Amino acid sequence: MAGRAVGNLLGLAVLSYLSQRPMHPYELSRAMRDHGDARSIKFSHGSLYMVFQQLAKAGFIVEQETVRQGQRPERTVYALTDQGRLEMDDWLRELVAEPAHEYPRFVAALALIAALDPSEVVELLTERRQRLAAQQAEIRKLIDDTVAAGIHPLFLVEEEYRLALLDADHAFVTRFIEQIDNDWGPMWAAFHRQGEAGPS
Structure with a gap:
């Protein structure tokens, strides 16, 4: 633009x-x-x-x-x-x-997330997932109530897109938590401890 x-x-x-x-x-x-x-x-x-x-x-x-x-x-x-x-x-x-490259705050956080302890990250991601679920429920209700009031779904397509992004975010966070719990946690924790120790 x-x-x-x-x-x-x-x-x-x-x-x-x-x-x-x-x-x-x-x-x-x-x-x-x-x-x-x-x-x-x-x-x-x-x-x-x-x-x-x-x-x-x-x-x-x-x-x-x-x-x-x-x-x-x-x-x-x-x-x-x-x-x-x-x-x-x-x-x-x-x-x-034309898809445009954007800079979402969460993507920036993910690029730097290894600086946090994995156990804390799991807690934070769990909190994020709860908030995402609340937002998903809010938008679903908005869509259902508006359609029930006689508004054509075409005029809610931006809300459908917003809901799809929240669904994808929720699924990603769930998968990320599972990866930390089942595989990445120990390696990540060791990396984090090394970073806290600083140069020898």
């Missing part, structure tokens, strides 16, 4: 919502929160307004009108431009088709 005029994924969300109809930033923010997008895209009131400015500067959106409701302040309504629609389509296609 380095070559894009606006690289913040919040910008893609704005383009997507404006492809449905023109909106002002406050209305779009409320729609994103109502639809649960805050679970997938990090944003705040300030960051959203900044992204609107960036998209307008890039020519992807344009001011359409200024409206006022009652005693509320005036709000500027923005519309998607043809250039903005092309950018949205291209950006979405890229994200769907």
Whole structure:
């Protein structure tokens, strides 16, 4: 995304919502929160307004009108431009088709985990597995309740993906604990003691 005029994924969300109809930033923010997008895209009131400015500067959106409701302040309504629609389509296609290298915190921890004693690691992994199970149950309930309310599963596909990642994480942690308990523990403990002793 380095070559894009606006690289913040919040910008893609704005383009997507404006492809449905023109909106002002406050209305779009409320729609994103109502639809649960805050679970997938990090944003705040300030960051959203900044992204609107960036998209307008890039020519992807344009001011359409200024409206006022009652005693509320005036709000500027923005519309998607043809250039903005092309950018949205291209950006979405890229994200769907091209896997990107990311830096999850857990992967960083795994790269350095030999610095901990294996018995402690088993305790920590057991704690992680319990928390993963709670998150899995939460998302399954969210999906089931939302579908039962009449929402098509298509609109929950990001939750299905999040659940699949949690399932994979849970399975990995379980297998890792078994490897430490059944095979790697003694060698790892010896390596850890040697590291604690330091250079002779």
